[in-house]
Amino acid sequence: MSNEPNANVPELTLNNGVTIPQLGFGVFQVPPEDTRKIVEDALEAGYRHIDTAAAYGNEAGVGAAIAASGIPREELFITTKLRNGEQGNAAAAFENSRKALGLDFVDLYLIHWPVPSQNQFVEAWTAMEKLYAKGEIRAIGVSNFLAGDLDKLLAAGNTTPAVNQIELHPTFQQAEVAAKSRSHGITVEAYSPLGQGSDLAADTVGRLADKHGATPAQIVLAWHLGSGNIVIPKSADSKRMRENLAAVSVALSAEELAAVGSLESGQRIGADPATAAFTQM
Template structure:
């Protein structure tokens, strides 16, 4: 369920009952996470996405602490990486992340990458459920899971992931995964929602942007938001941080959406990140 709270403050109620801001801020490969998160929080972003493997949770934590924003107004996501899969390892990784973030809990904790080892997958999810039960994670989900990986979790009969965070942009529209998510009440979250800039030269997007007095990046972000997805664009530039947040003010037409749909590249050829079927794939 999507609830409109204001200009860029739309939230989505996850299957756990937790409300998550639809437009967030990512810090993967951030040059200075503390500075960029400080800027994002000052500009009104309230959802911050990081991960243990990014190596910047401490900077994110410092920015949060210095922001003066009440903890209950923030939504913080982090993730367990492959080297810490398995129940005990996941619990240890979460404890270390909370220590670096200087937080008592995170709002969303994700399995960052799937593993081909079924037993390890099950054990990791056991640890994730324990974190939720203990209150160290308000809700739990996965990242980079494809259909087969996701069905492993669903077949356990326990907690259904609240979110699957996947690469998704106009060149890789993930129709199969979005349908699977919808069938099970899982929210789709798009990482690299702008395709690392690779989609922004498309004439279709420039045409829409020129008509609306916007930028192609804003058009793409509004396309995501209209579809009910969570997006976490990243930037180290204050002007871009402002620009991305202003995407919430746009209104796209049905014709705009139909035009953007034509930008999908078949057969996974539009993918820019590593293929999730490779459990050793690098962090994005």
């Protein structure tokens, strides 16, 4: 396997000085038995940022791919997330994730959902702050946090989240949450960045793909990159992995960014963080 990272992938600096590749690879809904091979393919393609979660059930596969790759640990950026049902036991949950990944430390650890109905995310954050202080996690953050959730966490915690990972794509941009996050120096990370494929059919996206000699996915990913989002597309196809990674070479003008941004429809694909209460156990 090649140990050369894709030098063209831009990096963003988080609010604690840690750098993160702006374009990474997500493994949501990748079956555990397929994860090692798919992540090995992603690393071979040039990805150095891998995003998983305890709830996905595939951390061990990610870890096996990392171990087999021979890539120096310092060249990799690995994210995982705390299950909703383990917010009251975050330290032990983190240790289980760390062991499953086979890593000495994790680069970014996120509270997966706020689950306001169980009122435990501040407790989880306090435990994560301690792990961060001990150097077991290089950066801590949140996922699916709405503006009110951020307010509560910022008031109660001692550490500002480094990242808020949210559903974000051209037809669902969460402008209020994104602006709130950025106003506190919290970097926005987009999951379902292509609208699970639905945003690729937009006429504007197709027109720009033709203009730039790019795929529709590359146009949408270039829009994310040009908008300052971290983005973590997923694909099981090695050719598409490489096509997605090549989005870093597509530069959209301010006018083109605005054209893609005008596709906002307010249509969420995933669960609503205000009411989502599944345990993920």
